[in-house]
Amino acid sequence: MEITVVGGGYVGLVTSVCFADMGHRVRIIEIDPQKVELINKGIPPIYEDNLEEILKKNIGKNLTAQSDYQFIEKSDVFFICVGTPPQEDGSANLRYLSQAAESIGQALRDSTIFQVITVKSTVPPGTTESVVIPAVIKSSGRTKDSIGFCMNPEFLREGRAIKDFKNPDRIVIGGNSDIAIQVVRDVYSGFSAPTITTSLKAAEMIKYASNSFLAMKISFANEIGNLCKKLGINVYDVMNGIGYDHRINPYFLNAGLGFGGSCFPKDVMALIRLAEKNDLDPLLLQSVIAVNEKQPNKIISLLKERIGSVSGKRIAILGLAFKDNTDDVRDSRAIPVIQSLLDEGADVVAYDPMAIASMKIYYPDIQYRNTAGDALDGADACLVLTEWPEFRDIDTCFDRMKSRVIIEGRKILSIEGVEGICW
Numbered sequence: 001m002e003i004t005v006v007g008g009g010y011v012g013l014v015t016s017v018c019f020a021d022m023g024h025r026v027r028i029i030e031i032d033p034q035k036v037e038l039i040n041k042g043i044p045p046i047y048e049d050n051l052e053e054i055l056k057k058n059i060g061k062n063l064t065a066q067s068d069y070q071f072i073e074k075s076d077v078f079f080i081c082v083g084t085p086p087q088e089d090g091s092a093n094l095r096y097l098s099q100a101a102e103s104i105g106q107a108l109r110d111s112t113i114f115q116v117i118t119v120k121s122t123v124p125p126g127t128t129e130s131v132v133i134p135a136v137i138k139s140s141g142r143t144k145d146s147i148g149f150c151m152n153p154e155f156l157r158e159g160r161a162i163k164d165f166k167n168p169d170r171i172v173i174g175g176n177s178d179i180a181i182q183v184v185r186d187v188y189s190g191f192s193a194p195t196i197t198t199s200l201k202a203a204e205m206i207k208y209a210s211n212s213f214l215a216m217k218i219s220f221a222n223e224i225g226n227l228c229k230k231l232g233i234n235v236y237d238v239m240n241g242i243g244y245d246h247r248i249n250p251y252f253l254n255a256g257l258g259f260g261g262s263c264f265p266k267d268v269m270a271l272i273r274l275a276e277k278n279d280l281d282p283l284l285l286q287s288v289i290a291v292n293e294k295q296p297n298k299i300i301s302l303l304k305e306r307i308g309s310v311s312g313k314r315i316a317i318l319g320l321a322f323k324d325n326t327d328d329v330r331d332s333r334a335i336p337v338i339q340s341l342l343d344e345g346a347d348v349v350a351y352d353p354m355a356i357a358s359m360k361i362y363y364p365d366i367q368y369r370n371t372a373g374d375a376l377d378g379a380d381a382c383l384v385l386t387e388w389p390e391f392r393d394i395d396t397c398f399d400r401m402k403s404r405v406i407i408e409g410r411k412i413l414s415i416e417g418v419e420g421i422c423w
């Protein structure tokens, strides 16, 4: 099929290369010309396992990128994958979405074929109907029945994006007509995952509810973990014990610094704002955020219990990315931790296998090192903030510290004398 993907970021680029790899002809529209140039050269602007390989294999053949909305009038289906970042009050900013919808509509003014416009961005329930459909209909001048609309949320995780995209647990397609839904189903033919078809609004809500539920599991693990810490119990043993119950399952119960990244914090907040706008008091969702906000303070308190004031002390930070296997630091828990250390006069020396360049944008002036060992050299204490597997193999590097105070915010080390924030 002929597919246009609007937005060439994490979701748009991964969606595009995977669809192209399946044999669809894919055109990416990305307003940032630098990203377009890189993509057309076969260089992914973001890091994801396997992405470069699949991009290189398909670019220039059945995959191309451009920054304008030309040559898309014959596309069968469009996937809008632009960002929906939080506004100051936490609600979703739909500006990029409505701009994309308007631009698609303008480009389709003279098309005569039935086309389906699909929202893949995470958007509050009601958005496709209230923002996307009116923008496309107005700017295209076409009738409502000549264009179909779908909402097809994406559930991939950063760092495992290609694998997740190709092997989803389910495919959710909300649509305003059966024909529109069938077109999107056809795009995914070849996937073995169950397909759930539903209304536009329900598809939008499924995405918010999924992310909020996963975030809730993490805050739950952290709340139990904080109590376990006081009682001298290993919360990982406890979560292992509860995870065997298939009604609970063992996933997303890792206690620690809490959830970061560009999605959980933003999506839970957006759902809270949506509930409030509808005169509800979303107590559970508010608590999910409240627990999460407090976890980074715990590592600072524990550090001070161990070494006293941090002022003038050299603190090694291992891990800056919001999770392993990514260079993304958006809403990384490392940010509040580094900020507290700097506020209290610590000398911060940081290492991350991939995210140093991204963190330099937030903190250009802290010291960065190219290896974990170099960051640990002469340190008064070490804080482990990201669950990078390579940290499992650096046991001897800790011998380079001035004093061996090692505190984990993510459970990854298996050496003697390490203390966890809530285990």
Ligand SMILES: NC(=O)C1=CN([C@@H]2O[C@H](COP(=O)(O)OP(=O)(O)OC[C@H]3O[C@@H](n4cnc5c(N)ncnc54)[C@H](O)[C@@H]3O)[C@@H](O)[C@H]2O)C=CC1
Pocket: 006, 007, 008, 009, 010, 011, 012, 029, 030, 031, 032, 035, 081, 082, 083, 084, 096, 099, 100, 103, 120, 121, 122, 123, 154, 155, 156, 157, 158, 262, 263
């Ligand atoms: N990052 C992730 O792991 C996941 C993100 N999502 C959702 O997918 C959406 C996109 O997220 P990301 O890919 O992370 O964002 P991103 O910020 O990496 O990419 C969005 C891209 O859209 C481009 N863009 C903005 N306006 C445009 C326009 N009018 N025309 C063409 N391009 C335009 C931007 O330049 C940017 O490159 C968000 O709603 C997010 O919540 C959903 C699942 C996973």
Ligand SMILES: O=C(O)[C@H]1O[C@H](OP(=O)(O)OP(=O)(O)OC[C@H]2O[C@@H](n3ccc(=O)[nH]c3=O)[C@H](O)[C@@H]2O)[C@H](O)[C@@H](O)[C@@H]1O
Pocket: 122, 154, 155, 156, 157, 158, 159, 211, 214, 218, 251, 252, 253, 254, 255, 256, 257, 258, 259, 260, 261, 262, 263, 264, 322, 323, 324
């Ligand atoms: O909507 C999105 O953008 C995506 O958000 C998350 O994916 P992602 O943010 O990439 O990463 P996760 O693996 O979910 O981790 C998020 C955060 O939670 C933390 N986490 C995760 C799991 C856990 O048990 N404990 C925990 O603290 C991670 O360290 C990380 O900071 C969801 O897992 C995806 O399904 C969803 O598509």
